[in-house]
Amino acid sequence: MIERLLPAYVACSDTHETDAPEGSLYPEEVRQVASSVDRRRHEFAAVRACARKAMADLGLPPAPVLSGHRGMPRWPEGTVGSMTHCEGYRAAVLARTSDARAVGIDAEPNAPLPPDVWEVISLPSERARRPLGADSGTVHWDRLLFSAKESVFKTWFPLTRIELDFSEADIVFRASPDSATEGTFTAELLRVAPGMPSAYEGRWLVDDGFAVTAIVLPATPFV
Template identity: 75%
Template sequence: MIERLVPAYVASADTYDVDAPAGTLYPEEEQLIAASVDRRRHEFAAVRACARRAMATLGLPPAPVLRGVRGMPLWPAGTVGSMTHCDGYRAAVLARDTEVRGMGIDAEPNAPLPPGVWEVISLPSERARISVDVKDPAVHWGRLLFSAKESVFKTWYPLTLIELDFSEADITFHGDPDTATEGTFTAELLRTAPGMPTSYAGKWLVEDGFAVTSIVLSADAPVCRGDV
């Protein structure tokens, strides 16, 4: 599924299997989850198995994917990547840093948000454009909005190491809200950082019970010269 949301030069891998094959973690990775419950261990291992499949697609040897600040994945030198996992789905994408500057992917269950979350994650402008009060919708737009903002943050944070709040990205979905189950979106950032774009183009897809989003920031994307 994730391959439909990234360009051909981006390697991708996903799985609906909640478990990874035994012995797929490096010792350094095992240390990161030594105290974790089984569910966390399974998703951690399965998404890293996806990451190594993406490495192989790029012709790279398998390597551990460790964690940096705020859990940011640490990718092999010369590459840019992103990972996501939710109940029943794991995915990873990877590209050469000569082609991609930043990437973010996110998968969520295509289900209503928990009570109170919509008001926290959405801006007045987004609430004016998106109706979440649709009976039996094919797309749960509140959940898709959450996913899109997660993809924005996963693109932004590794490049800036600056926290980005839900209120600092304004998302516009493109596509017929009554019939579409895939399309594009635009994210306008309401803050700036030197060398970072203020507008991001993304893709979204709702299928098999999941809402999935992606942003791929090309190496030659226009940037903002302002201050943080």
């Protein structure tokens, strides 16, 4: 599913299998989740199985993917990537640095956010917008907004190492002319960082019970 949102030069792997054999992990990966609960260890292994499939698609040998600060994956030299996992879905994507500066993906269940979370993650401007079909229940726009902001953070943080709050990106969604369940979005950044664009362009999709978003920053430097 995630491949529908990304250019061909980004290797993608996803699965609805929630578990992967912990024996598929490298020793250093095992140590990172040794004290975690079973659910966390299983999702950690499953999404790394996706990551190694993406590596193979790029012609790279398998390698461990350790978690750094704020859970940021540490990818093989010369690559950038992103991972996501939620109940029933895992995905990993990977690109060469000659093609992309950064990639951010996120998947969420297509279900309403708790009201208190919606107030925390949204700006007044975002709450005021009423996307076409917002009341139909086909697309839960609050959850899609949460996913898009997660994709923004996953794109921004590896390049800046600066924390980005939910209130520091203003998201505008656009539906495709041919489908009310997919389209594009623009994230206007309300925080400035050297060498970073003031806006990100992304794509979104709602299908099979999930809301999925993705952003790719091309390798061409911003001026």
